[in-house]
Amino acid sequence: MSTRQVAMCSVQLLYALLASVTFAEREPPLRAIVWGPGLRGDFTLPVRYIFIKIQNKNGNSLPEVSPSDLFVEFRDASSGSIKQFQADLLRTAEGNTSFLYRYRPHNSYPGNIVFNVFYKRQRLASETINGPIYSEECDCPSGTQRWLMDQARCPPISPQILTDLKPFPIIRPEYNRKVRVAICTDQQVMQTFYDLPYSVSVCNYIIKQNRIYRKCMGEYVGFTMFVDAILTSLVRKVKLPDVDFIVNLGDYPLAKQDEQRYSPQIPILSWCGSEDTRDVVMPTYELVEASVHMMRRVALDIFSVQDRTSHPFESRLPSAFWRGRDSREERLQLVKLSQNEPHLLNASITNFFFFRDQMSKFGGKTPH
Numbered sequence: 474m475s476t477r478q479v480a481m482c483s484v485q486l487l488y489a490l491l492a493s494v495t496f497a498e499r500e501p502p503l504r505a506i507v508w509g510p511g512l513r514g515d516f517t518l519p520v521r522y523i524f525i526k527i528q529n530k531n532g533n534s535l536p537e538v539s540p541s542d543l544f545v546e547f548r549d550a551s552s553g554s555i556k557q558f559q560a561d562l563l564r565t566a567e568g569n570t571s572f573l574y575r576y577r578p579h580n581s582y583p584g585n586i587v588f589n590v591f592y593k594r595q596r597l598a599s600e601t602i603n604g605p606i607y608s609e610e611c612d613c614p615s616g617t618q619r620w621l622m623d624q625a626r627c628p629p630i631s632p633q634i635l636t637d638l639k640p641f642p643i644i645r646p647e648y649n650r651k652v653r654v655a656i657c658t659d660q661q662v663m664q665t666f667y668d669l670p671y672s673v674s675v676c677n678y679i680i681k682q683n684r685i686y687r688k689c690m691g692e693y694v695g696f697t698m699f700v701d702a703i704l705t706s707l708v709r710k711v712k713l714p715d716v717d718f719i720v721n722l723g724d725y726p727l728a729k730q731d732e733q734r735y736s737p738q739i740p741i742l743s744w745c746g747s748e749d750t751r752d753v754v755m756p757t758y759e760l761v762e763a764s765v766h767m768m769r770r771v772a773l774d775i776f777s778v779q780d781r782t783s784h785p786f787e788s789r790l791p792s793a794f795w796r797g798r799d800s801r802e803e804r805l806q807l808v809k810l811s812q813n814e815p816h817l818l819n820a821s822i823t824n825f826f827f828f829r830d831q832m833s834k835f836g837g838k839t840p841h
Contacts, residue, residue: 502530505590505597511576512588514602516624517710519609520767522575522776524565527592534570542593545574550585550601559768563780573776577768581613582606607710609765614683614712621711637753640730641740674722675741676700681715683708689722696722699758702765718742724800726750795820796839799828808835 506528511521525543527535540562547556558576565571583605590598607613616624674691678700685704689697700720707713721727721743728741728751743752756764763774795811797804799822811820812835821839825832832838 503535503592503595503597504528504530505592507588507590507598507600509573510625511574512600512602513624514585514604514606515615517607517609517611517613519706519765520575520577520776522573523588525572525574525590525598526570527597537569538572538592539569540564540572543572544591544594546589546591547576548587548589550587556582556586561768561777563776566779573779575768575776578606578608579610581608581611609706609709612709614708614710616711618711618713621707638740640751641738672723673727675727676720676722677717678704678720679715679717680704680708680713683712691722694722696758699761703761706765721752726752728752792816793818793820796823798822798824799826802828805831805835812836 504527506526507523509523510516510518511523525545527538527543529535543562545560545562547558548554549556558578560574560576563573563575565573585604586602586606588598588600588602589596607615669691674689674693674696676687676689676694676697679686685701685708687697687701700722719739719741721741723743724745726741726743726746728738728743730749730751738751740751740753742755744755744757746752746754760775763771767774767776795807795818799805804822805828807818807820808822811818822835822837823840824838828835
């Protein structure tokens with residue numbers, strides 16, 4: 474073999490060795506797993522959201538993914554032009570292995586859009602979202618309440634709803650997702666609380682032909698804004714059945730188990746309940762506002778709070794923390810427990826309205 478041939482063989486061998494080393498050091502191929510209701514154009518939410526996970530070829534999530542390495546975009550499926558949305562990329566409670574991308578369309582789009590996920594400038598996922606895509610503000614009812622529950626993938630009927638309505642034979646929830654209500658006693662309920670304007674605030678809501686009507690009694694009825702927000706969001710999406718119901722706007726249940734002031738008994742929807750009352754508890758006004766007005770006038774919600782959880786549970790103090798006003802005596806007992814067991818509980822009253830004579834006993838007011 475000539476010197477030239479030996480040199481050529483050496484060069485080829487060197488290339489082969491370099492190629493094998495490069496292949497060995499090359500990162501395994503990655504993929505992005507995306508799922509969630511934000512990928513369904515026909516399911517309108519105030520804020521749509523999509524979950525994202527970056528996995529290796531074995532299907533294992535990468536232990537640490539920097540949000541700065543993730544990039545998400547929307548493009549028009551026909552023209553390829555970029556679609557702009559108000560959006561956030563948040564970490565979930567799992568930390569830097571799982572992310573939530575949420576977006577709020579402020580305008581409706583008639584066509585399809587493509588959702589792309591990039592990691593370190595490499596596109597790992599592409600999903601088509603079929604239009605039309607309606608904004609939350611669009612008055613576009615496109616189905617019945619049954620259609621909405623199917624879109625949300627709810628069970629035929631919630632066992633909790635059956636339990637809550639069982640004491641009221643006047644209401645017969647059926648498995649076809651319809652609720653038949655006898656409405657003749659609503660005015661009797663309203664009249665029951667007529668002479669208590671400073672301690673009770675209630676509203677009689679009526680939905681007729683997908684329009685919302687209400688008549689309220691009481692001095693403090695500002696919390697109607699939260700009930701209005703729920704109903705307005707619903708009637709924009711679906712055609713609700715005609716229905717008539719009572720809402721308690723206060724923070725104390727009203728439906729006594731042995732109620733004798735009106736008959737037959739009908740349910741009262743409330744923000745709160747107890748074991749000795751029959752109020753049907755609905756989502757709290759804070760949760761309603763955080764859901765309907767998410768990414769608008771509300772900054773703290775069930776999604777953003779996960780992103781702010783930067784400390785793993787293993788590194789946290791094994792104690793509870795509470796702040797609140799003196800609306801019930803049990804809260805004072807909570808503060809007393811905190812005084813006796815400070816290593817287990819940090820509890821303080823932020824303002825005294827009902828037990829001012831005991832301020833010094835419980836440490837006075839504490840800032841939020």
